[in-house]
Structures are given as structure tokens and as C-alpha cells.
Amino acid sequence: MxxxxxxxxxxxxxxxxxxxxxxxxxxxxxxxxxxxxxxxxxxxxxxxxxxxxxxxxxxxxxxxxxxxxxxxxxxxxxxxxxxxxxxxxxxxxxxxxxxxxxxxxxxxxxxxxxxxxxxxxxxxxxxxxxxxxxxxxxxxxxxxxxxxxxxxxxxxxxxxxxxxxxxxxxxxxxxxxxxxxxxxxxxxxxxxxxxxxxxxxxxxxxxxxxxxxxxxKIYEDRSPWPEYLRRGVNFIVSRAQLPRAKRIESLMHWVPFCLARHQLHLARSSLAQPSETVFVDFMKDATPLRRLSQDALDGFRKNIVNAIIARATTLHDDALAMGNESLALRYTRHMSQSAVGTGSPRSFFSETLAAVGALNATTGRRHFTMKPPMLEAIVSASLEPGSEEEFYSFCARLYEDYGIILDERTAGENDLTVDVDASVYERNSDAFRSRLAATGLLTQYSDATSIVHGEPR
Known part of the structure; x- marks a missing residue:
């Protein structure tokens, strides 16, 4: 067998x-x-x-x-x-x-x-x-x-x-x-x-x-992502005014994104780690924010590996307690970095995010970002059809719901400006605002007022 x-x-x-x-x-x-x-x-x-x-x-x-x-x-x-x-x-x-x-x-x-x-x-x-x-x-x-x-x-x-x-x-x-x-x-x-x-x-x-x-098993008692998937899919498929192809495209990006984030959340919670903070970089040049984003991604991949090792160890010990040494031996194979470090589950996480445009590339030194289709998907999945939200309020909700941090106000309110200066976050939020505007998902009424909406205008 x-x-x-x-x-x-x-x-x-x-x-x-x-x-x-x-x-x-x-x-x-x-x-x-x-x-x-x-x-x-x-x-x-x-x-x-x-x-x-x-x-x-x-x-x-x-x-x-x-x-x-x-x-x-x-x-x-x-x-x-x-x-x-x-x-x-x-x-x-x-x-x-x-x-x-x-x-x-x-x-x-x-x-x-x-x-x-x-x-x-x-x-x-x-x-x-x-x-x-x-x-x-x-x-x-x-x-x-x-x-x-x-x-x-x-x-x-x-x-x-x-x-x-x-x-x-x-x-x-x-x-x-x-x-x-x-x-x-x-x-x-x-x-x-x-x-x-x-x-x-x-x-x-x-x-x-x-x-x-x-x-x-859904494990919705351990992770908020099944609920985010339900809400997001409902918002996406309910946008009847959008072409079918656009709704399909958003589903193609949102559903895998939710599963990858669900995987990470379960891994971290099994290790008694706090909910993850995802530093999303929209800038063209390298900054301390990008380095923080790269380091976070590396850490998340290690979280998944370590969670698998810890779970294999638990199953191994349980098998020994039941006197099943042959089963315990099978689990021993997955109790080391060398066995799990390049494993498929870790690759599922990072390659899924790269495929849907939540990372900058599929290989090399990578960081979190949002390419246009992924950006459109996350907005479509986060705003109720026909609704709109002030830009900084939307950024705050991205952090509250998904752990995504990208703007200076949210970073300051959550003590995340120690390693990255607020001015860097401000430049990043400006780049994010420009991306939203380029996709038709943001209307800027003045220097102080920008509105995010789920349907392009």
C-alpha cells in the first residue's frame, strides 16, 4: 500500500x-x-x-x-x-x-x-x-x-x-x-x-x-476565512451589473486566495501564534516595507512547515500511546525540516498566492502585493454590491478583516510604524490609491476625500 x-x-x-x-x-x-x-x-x-x-x-x-x-x-x-x-x-x-x-x-x-x-x-x-x-x-x-x-x-x-x-x-x-x-x-x-x-x-x-x-473539515471555529469566502463569493456573484466574465475572473482569484489564507491561519493558530499581519507593497522601488513584506512571507512559509512537523509529532506520540509502532514510524518521516521543508503544502500556499497575483512573482525574492485582477477581486469581495466606502475606512477594514496593512493611518493606529516610517506607508497608500483609480474602483473628489466602490466607473 x-x-x-x-x-x-x-x-x-x-x-x-x-x-x-x-x-x-x-x-x-x-x-x-x-x-x-x-x-x-x-x-x-x-x-x-x-x-x-x-x-x-x-x-x-x-x-x-x-x-x-x-x-x-x-x-x-x-x-x-x-x-x-x-x-x-x-x-x-x-x-x-x-x-x-x-x-x-x-x-x-x-x-x-x-x-x-x-x-x-x-x-x-x-x-x-x-x-x-x-x-x-x-x-x-x-x-x-x-x-x-x-x-x-x-x-x-x-x-x-x-x-x-x-x-x-x-x-x-x-x-x-x-x-x-x-x-x-x-x-x-x-x-x-x-x-x-x-x-x-x-x-x-x-x-x-x-x-x-x-x-x-471546514474548521470555521478556528479560522475566519470560511466566512470571508462565503461573504466574498456572495458579493461577487451578486454584481449583476458586471459582465459574467468579470464576475468569473473575480471568483478565479478570490476563492484560491481565501483557501491559502485559511491554511496559513490554521497553521499559525496551531502553533499558538497571533493572527498574521500581511504587509502589502504597491511601490516600484525597494523600501523597508518591502523587506518587511518579504520577511513576513518567509516566516509564513516556515509557520506552515513547523505546523506540519508539530502535528506529525502529535500523531506520532498518539500512535505510540496506542501501541501502534508501525504507524508512529510513518509519522516520524514528517517530523523534520528536511522532510517537510520543500513540501507540497508549503508550496501550495506561496504558489497559490503568486498565481492569483497576491505576490509579485512566482519565483525569487517575493513580497505581498496585489496585481490588478487580484485587486479587483478583493474589492469586489469586500464591498456589498452598490455600496461604497471612504478610502482610509476601506484600508482600516482590510486590516481588521484580512490582516492587510498598507496605509499610514492604519499602521499608526496599530503601532506598526516602528520598523517602517509613516512616510513610507503614505507613499504606499498613494500608490494603492492610484491602482484603485486606474481600475475604475476609486473616485477622488478632493485631496482629502477618495471613495472606493465595488463596480468600475
Whole structure:
């Protein structure tokens, strides 16, 4: 049997198995795939609070994804779907332009490592891989097969968080907003996607009964981030005046961000550490604030490693107390820096934040920032649709809710100007204000009055 002790430690600590392979946008893609699949079975069952078994259709979209990367396709299947080379070239250009861009990739990946951006409901799909058909020889060609490959339960965690929202009014509003995003668009792009899907090799012949969600633990008594996810998703999907693509983009960034911050919060609380302070740098040049941000990120990554080591040690001791020495030995493997230091859970945290634009880069010396799509997502998730807030009041709430510090007033009120002078924070808040204005999310009425709003103007 394979050694699953590391996954057991991670699952026990975070309530969900966080792996590097399922980082970043894959969290949102999995969430949307589940929501779309439930819609195809029974739209009224979306976010149903009454069942731990979620029934949904899994579409692979393997045909479109293989066309996008020019992968091998059975000539007969291709001839049935595409009239001529010119049509194929057009489909390749279209499908390749719809692929989700994964930061840090240096070459075009295989088709099952690529996913279509869910601009419309018909493009949303599940995960897949290449496997030999059951009962075939070892040298038999591999064929598309629906399964979890880069989807690693992050989206299932998010779906469960939304489904178990005890605020019925908000949950119903989130359900209605999600339905609007995942339903058939009846657009030209949707028609093309539906036609391509008809030629998939990997298809669900009946609804998939997913009971894995029942094992996921939300730990909302230990972390505020499940609640922030519920509130933020509700605000995002309820912005009916924004285009569907803009709401989808905000979900793509907000959901993984929440899971990564949830992971960090659980790690720090398990180590009896206070809630984290995230120093967000919007300036172009290096300052003491940037160094503080870099050091904080390094510390957070160490928190995750140390939390895993501590939890593995606890499980090891518990196994010994029960007289199970073989199980204790398995946990021993995860009780050192060398075993966990470069591990997948730590990489999930930093690479997820980098993917969604909450870090400046995917490699090298990194610090916290907010690239435009992430900035738009956090504003959209923090302000109720149709509302607005004074700039410094909004900055104060970013700190109060998310531990994000970026302006001189909030820093001064919370004794955070010891290592960084207030003038540096002031320059940073000016840069933040400029970013908001550039995205249409801030209106400056005078030198003293700036208003943040959730919809661009």
C-alpha cells in the first residue's frame, strides 16, 4: 500500500489535502466544475445543505483541450468533427486562446494539464488524464479518462463552505448568482463549446456521486476565512451589473486566495501564534516595507512547515500511546525540516498566492502585493454590491478583516510604524490609491476625500 501518512498529517491539520499540484486557479476551476455539474443534473440541488453526497455530471472537454495544444486525435473522430484543415486551424486558434494561463509555465503542457477558462457555462469542465483502458496490455495506447489530476479537493472544500452557510438568505443568493454564471449562455461561444464537447472521448454516462466532501473539515471555529469566502463569493456573484466574465475572473482569484489564507491561519493558530499581519507593497522601488513584506512571507512559509512537523509529532506520540509502532514510524518521516521543508503544502500556499497575483512573482525574492485582477477581486469581495466606502475606512477594514496593512493611518493606529516610517506607508497608500483609480474602483473628489466602490466607473 502507498504511504499516505503525509496526506493524513496535512488533512488533520488543514481539514483538506492541500498539494502543490492543486494550487492557484485549479481551486476555482474545481469549484465551478462541481457547480456546473450539479446544474446539469438538477439546478435546484446547487448548494443543497441537506446532503453530503454531491451528484454532478463531469464533462472532460478533452476534445477541445487536445485541439488547443495540437495533441494526437483519432483521425476518424477528427474527420467526424471537423470539415477541413482550415476549420481545424480556426478551432485551434480559438481553443488555445481560451486556455487558463498558469504563471511560471515555461513550455506548452500536455492537454490534460491545460484547462479552458470558464468564460461561459458551456466551457466549464472537470479534470481528466490519460490512462490505458482497463484490461488492455501495457503497450496499449492511453486514452482520455475523467479523474482528479490537478483537482485536489480545494474546490470541494470551497463548495462545502458555500453549501453549509447557515445564513439561508445569503446561501440562496449565492446559489442564484452561481447559477447565472454556470448555466448555458446560449451564446455563439457556448454553441461551439457544446459542439466540441459532443466529440469527447471521456464522458460521464451518469451523474457522478461524490462523497469525498463529507470527509472535508471546514474548521470555521478556528479560522475566519470560511466566512470571508462565503461573504466574498456572495458579493461577487451578486454584481449583476458586471459582465459574467468579470464576475468569473473575480471568483478565479478570490476563492484560491481565501483557501491559502485559511491554511496559513490554521497553521499559525496551531502553533499558538497571533493572527498574521500581511504587509502589502504597491511601490516600484525597494523600501523597508518591502523587506518587511518579504520577511513576513518567509516566516509564513516556515509557520506552515513547523505546523506540519508539530502535528506529525502529535500523531506520532498518539500512535505510540496506542501501541501502534508501525504507524508512529510513518509519522516520524514528517517530523523534520528536511522532510517537510520543500513540501507540497508549503508550496501550495506561496504558489497559490503568486498565481492569483497576491505576490509579485512566482519565483525569487517575493513580497505581498496585489496585481490588478487580484485587486479587483478583493474589492469586489469586500464591498456589498452598490455600496461604497471612504478610502482610509476601506484600508482600516482590510486590516481588521484580512490582516492587510498598507496605509499610514492604519499602521499608526496599530503601532506598526516602528520598523517602517509613516512616510513610507503614505507613499504606499498613494500608490494603492492610484491602482484603485486606474481600475475604475476609486473616485477622488478632493485631496482629502477618495471613495472606493465595488463596480468600475
Amino acid at each position: 502507498p504511504d499516505r501518512s503525509k496526506a493524513e498529517v496535512v488533512f488533520d491539520l488543514f481539514g483538506v489535502n492541500l498539494e502543490q499540484q492543486g494550487r492557484g486557479y485549479y481551486v476555482s476551476l474545481e469549484l465551478l466544475a462541481i457547480a456546473r455539474g450539479v446544474y446539469e443534473v438538477d439546478p435546484s440541488a446547487l448548494l443543497d445543505v441537506g446532503s453530503d453526497v454531491v451528484s454532478y455530471i463531469r464533462a472532460s472537454h478533452d476534445f477541445a483541450r487536445r485541439i488547443a495544444v495540437n495533441a494526437t486525435i483519432d483521425p476518424k473522430t477528427l474527420a467526424e468533427a471537423v470539415d477541413d484543415e482550415e476549420t481545424l486551424a480556426t478551432l485551434q486558434a480559438l481553443s488555445s486562446s481560451l486556455l487558463v494561463q498558469i504563471p511560471g509555465r515555461r513550455k506548452l503542457p500536455s492537454w490534460y494539464n491545460t484547462h479552458l477558462y470558464p468564460f461561459v457555462g458551456e466551457l466549464i469542465h472537470y479534470d481528466a488524464a490519460e490512462r490505458r483502458a482497463a484490461g488492455t496490455k501495457r503497450d496499449a495506447p492511453k486514452v482520455p479518462h475523467i479523474e482528479r489530476y490537478v483537482f485536489r479537493d480545494g474546490g470541494s472544500w470551497a463548495y462545502k463552505v458555500l453549501r453549509t452557510d447557515l445564513d439561508d438568505s445569503r446561501r440562496n443568493g449565492t446559489r442564484d448568482g452561481l447559477l447565472e454564471l454556470v448555466r448555458d449562455s446560449e451564446s455563439a461561444l457556448g454553441e461551439i463549446a457544446r459542439s466540441l464537447r459532443a466529440h469527447d472521448d471521456a464522458k460521464d454516462t451518469k451523474p457522478y456521486e461524490d462523497g469525498s466532501e463529507s470527509d472535508i
